[in-house]
Amino acid sequence: MPEPARRVPYRSWPGALGVLAAIGLYVGGLMLWDRSLPAGSALASGQTVEVGPVRFLPVNDWWMDLSRTRAGQSLVLFRGRHRFVVSVGPWTGGPEGPARRQRRLMERGQGLRIDGDASGFFNGWGLQGDTFAYYGARVAGRFWQVVDVRRRLLLQVDCYGPNEDLDDVLQDAREMVESMDLDARS
Numbered sequence: 454m455p456e457p458a459r460r461v462p463y464r465s466w467p468g469a470l471g472v473l474a475a476i477g478l479y480v481g482g483l484m485l486w487d488r489s490l491p492a493g494s495a496l497a498s499g500q501t502v503e504v505g506p507v508r509f510l511p512v513n514d515w516w517m518d519l520s521r522t523r524a525g526q527s528l529v530l531f532r533g534r535h536r537f538v539v540s541v542g543p544w545t546g547g548p549e550g551p552a553r554r555q556r557r558l559m560e561r562g563q564g565l566r567i568d569g570d571a572s573g574f575f576n577g578w579g580l581q582g583d584t585f586a587y588y589g590a591r592v593a594g595r596f597w598q599v600v601d602v603r604r605r606l607l608l609q610v611d612c613y614g615p616n617e618d619l620d621d622v623l624q625d626a627r628e629m630v631e632s633m634d635l636d637a638r639s
Contacts, residue, residue, distance in 0.1 A: 492635065494519055497531075504528045505541035507608055509633040512625040535614030535622040544600055544607035551607055552583045552598050559596075565589040578634035582608070591615065595623055597630050604635070 494517045501508050502517075505525045515537065518529040530537040544551060544636075552571055559565040568586040574597065575581040582599035594613025601608070612626035 499558055502528060503636070504539050506604070506606065506635050507539065507541055507633060508636050509539075509629050512628050515625070520530075532622065532625075533614070533618070535618070536612070537622075538609075538611045538613075540609045540611075542607050543605055544602075545605060551600060551609075555596065555598060555609070556585070559587055563589070567591070574630070576631045576633060578632075580608075580630075580635065581631055587613075593619055595626060601635065606635070608633075608635075 496502065496511045496515060496517055498513055502511055504527065511530060515530040515532050518531050518536075521527070521529040526542065527538065529539075540632070556566060556567055556571070560567060565587045566589065567586060571585040573581065573585040574584045578597055584595060584597045586595050587593065591614050591629045593616055594611060596612075597610040598606040600606070610626075610630055612623060614622060
């Protein structure tokens with residue numbers, strides 16, 4: 454019986470090292486590119502901001518979080534570790550449903566405590582809905598919600614962050630909610 458042919462060993466480490474270097478350059482390049490892009494954008498003073506059919510006037514010293522903002526759907530503003538989130542979406546139910554669902558989500562899903570019952574709010578532009586305060590071990594905030602059944606629109610505004618300077622931040626949030634209105638687009 455003939456002896457089987459011997460396989461000649463070859464070196465695989467140069468190819469593996471080349472592949473590893475290419476992956477390292479690719480990932481490292483993406484990380485450098487990500488760091489070079491700004492996380493936020495300063496908002497022009499006195500300029501109205503639009504999120505879908507909702508528009509409002511941001512308070513000074515708030516920045517737009519570019520990575521979390523989605524055109525026509527949501528806008529995230531930040532100042533330090535505090536956030537002001539405006540979300541707009543379709544709603545096909547009645548006016549009471551989303552408020553109860555949001556409270557349950559915060560209480561059961563996020564472990565937050567709701568401070569009292571939801572109360573109604575009405576701003577100078579005719580926007581009306583429900584609002585409630587909430588708190589947890591590391592975060593506290595206030596939530597506003599508007600349901601426009603005629604337009605089939607749900608507007609949610611959430612202002613939250615750590616307890617330090619929360620009163621000042623909530624005052625800014627109230628000013629921004631007070632300036633909100635639904636423009637002619639539907």
